[in-house]
Amino acid sequence: MARSAHAYLRGSTVHFYQWLHSQRGRTLPHGPNVWICGDCHVGNLGPIADRHGRIDIHIRDLDQSVIGNPVHDLVRLALSLATAVRGSDLPGVTTAHMLEAMMRGYEASFEEAPAGMPKRPPQVQACMRDAVERTWKHLAHARVSNTRPSLPLGRHFWPLSRAESAAIEAFCATPALQRLVSALQGRAADARVAMLDSAFWVKGCSSLGLLRYAVLLSVGEADERDYCLIDVKEAVRAAAPRGAHVHMPRDNAHRVLEGARQLSPTLGKRMMATRFLDHGVFVRELLPQDLKLELDTLNRQEAMAAADYLARVLGIAHARQMDEGTRKNWLADLRLNRSRTLDAPSWLWTSVVQLIGRHEEGYLEHCRRYMYALGKAQ
Incomplete structure (x- = not known):
């Protein structure tokens, strides 16, 4: 977990929810109760093969799955993507654009006539290509x-x-x-x-x-x-x-x-x-085709494309559990609380900003303890 900020994020699910519910100010909206991943970071999505060998991008880790608020998956994915953006040394404005793209992709899954999946981003396409080519060897x-x-x-x-x-x-x-x-x-x-x-x-x-x-x-x-x-x-x-x-x-x-x-x-x-x-x-x-998605180095366009695509994968997983009326009401709720300067809900932006700070503090403290423990072991 000390290897990188994103590795720490993957292993700090318990802290994530502690931090999330200790946020100052705005509370999160209450979406319809559906099965959620509960730990929807980038590494928990990736190529999955079915019993007939067909491969597509799905949620691949369901250890934390519960019937709960779909907002928790949205915030977890947004924080993971924001951490990847920071790890790629992109400016803060890219994080804002990435959240906008993420919400566009997620909301598209709940429209009455949702469009098909967009072209896969380069990192996703590369992971899919690796999955298709992998064998038992x-x-x-x-x-x-x-x-x-x-x-x-x-x-x-x-x-x-x-x-x-x-x-x-x-x-x-x-x-x-x-x-x-x-x-x-x-x-x-x-x-x-x-x-x-x-x-x-x-x-x-x-x-x-x-x-x-x-x-x-x-x-x-x-x-x-x-x-x-x-x-x-x-x-x-x-x-x-x-x-x-x-x-x-x-x-x-x-x-x-x-x-x-x-x-x-x-x-x-x-x-x-x-x-x-x-x-x-x-x-x-x-199966050989089951791979973890990695977003190592991103540019602005790649970050936005990845956010849109992965949010659609998540949205489809949520939407298939809702009837038409529930999907329509949830979509209307998601489109509230926009500002003139950000086409993403204010609660999502506030959550990500505050959680990045708490996450960075937790990561550095973890690294300090790891360094101390390693020194004693030597």
Whole structure:
């Protein structure tokens, strides 16, 4: 998290909501209660492949998904984009134009006859191109040791305890996992599934302190054998606030699964929820085409195009859950509170300005603590 301000943003979801609800002045509007991502930063969007191999840009991380206020996704995405703009050393006026473009894209998803998606921005198009070209060998090179059917123990993969190994072997023999693995196009429903290796997975910020496992499987017989990598991740209570008087699955793994089905059906159809060692976990096969979107270096035009495009992806995920009347009313609410100098709601601009300050303060303090801890360790 100390590597960059944007890396810190990705790992500070709890702080984000604490900061958001401690803002001075204006309060956020209350949108209709729908399933929201809850952690909608740029890195949580990207190419996702469906069970038939078709690829498109979707929300790709639903750990924080709840039924709540869609404004929270808007502010989180706006802060993420503003951080990317600052990281590209662009002037502050670009942030203002970027927020305007973002709102235009989001609002377009709620119009009575929404237009199709615009041309993909260069960074998004490059990520899509990489996703289309990736094969199992690319995934194996990144996650598995030189395409060998084993997980290389070391920095990212740790050995399991006997209890963990036994539980994973039992899980791999269940009909539920068989159905999940055989759901992809080209795999027979009765294909033989065998576990080759498993390990504790030390992964990103959202996994800190949680159970997470990588499981390497073979599918089919020796002459037509396929390999797949399964991600088993513990689900915990979301930091994102839920709406009042809403009904969601009480089990956190089933909450994440339902959030995925509503917001990213392509991904939700590739997931399952279960219990593992008395913890709720959600499970999915990692496909080579599933990539994280990165906005490293932007110019003004690229920043605006990326904001418009990604906001449309988010808007479509929200809009599909609303009836026509709700979409119309929500669109009317979004178009309020404009000023003569900014074609974006004043509450969004105020939130981003204040949150950038709190975020920068938190990031520098985190770096100071990290430097101190590293010095003591040495």
